[in-house]
Amino acid sequence: MTYDRKQDEFRLDVLKELGNIGAGHATTALSRLLGNKKLTLVVPQAMIVGMQESMGLCGGPESLVGAIYIRVSGGLCGHMALLLPFTSVQSLLGYLLGATPQEFSDMELSTLQEVGNIVVTSYLNALAEMTNTVLYPSVPAVAVDMAAAVWSSILAGAEVADYITIVQTGFQTDAEIIDGTIAFIPDEEDLAKLLEALGMGEL
Amino acid sequence: MEEVFVNIGEIKVLTQEGRLVAVGLGSCVGLILYDALAKVGGMAHVFLPTNRKGGDNPHPGKFADTAVAAMVEQMTALGAQKRRLKAKMAGGSQLFSYGASVMDVGRQNVEALQRELQTAGIPLVASDVLGSRGRKLIFDVGTGQVLVFVIGQEPVEL
């Protein structure tokens, strides 16, 4: 699918705003989960990037990350991921389980899975409200491995084309102990539907 | 020594010497073809079994069903002989656990490549595939040595 540039920019602007609100809800949820720790949102970016370019979203390709992936269906289909550098995974689990994990057993992975579930679903709740639709998250899948391996597996599952539309938001705690990225990849065919739902279908 | 990174969907070919490197293989598969006599080596970083969504495909290396033929063509152009080619591959893992609807693209990639190699009559002499860990693949075209790296483990020679 191709758009002219002006339309592209407009779409990205809309996506960015949606990302802003979605991520606002998501970080509020995370903050509550962390005992009301203050979280700062990095201004969201909406972009159309090549696959290789998108590899840089979660740090160095070989750095260790924790990732939670959720498939979105309903009014707007797409893919969402929460990507956390390994140090953040450790701080998060340390806070929630009371001890920094030495290895990843079921309890650690399940905790990571629930964090992703709460963060991503909060994002979707906001998005659904704004677009007046219902969005269903899948059961979250979780992985801890090389950033590029994790991210490319998500893209493969999404069967993305060479260029991907991504809405990305970063967040961090004041002490910078926990930071991470929320990525949303709407299915291309559903982007038009999304704009329509917002009353912008004619543009 | 020259080190060439093979990104997703790419095919890279070297002769005589140099290293071909694929980083971050999750469900993707790094496919290596080698003519040891002519010292022509190639690597593809395969993303999906086939171009299911249709549309133009300017990157034959991206899909299992187009990668093998394209590699053979590029390698024979540099002096390799198809009947001497041997294949190795690594990747195709399933990194994610729990999710009910999680894709098993890795296994599909591996199986598609096995079929393509068989059709092309190229023997698959070694592979380190499936499982649940991400891999990095390094292929030294000068020596033919292939190493697979997994985080937290000693590299394994393929």
Add this chain to the structure above:
Amino acid sequence: MANTILVVDDTAFMRMMIKNVVQKHGYQVIGEAGDGEEAIAKYKELRPDLVTMDITMPKLDGISAIKAIMEFDPNAKIIVCSAMGQKAMVIEALKSGAKDFLVKPFEADRVIEALQKAVG
């Protein structure tokens, strides 16, 4: 005697969280389930006074499980604990027979309040 609870959530972490909260307030967790099918089976087997129910789960989702449990026992007292707080979902859960809907992450006080209200 303490009220008995069946805790339904697909993540072990969340089951642990809920268990910790309710046990502190004198409730007795008599069973756990990780998906909707297991929830129905455990409900029939254990007949708990209360159920906390997640929505997004493998095999069978929480809404379908609520419907099945309510059909089996119209007096079942089910509280939804889900991250999925969209209006349509809340309405569907309540229509299906849930007594209350808590959106994760929840405060411990809210969980107890909802449980107390449900047992009356």
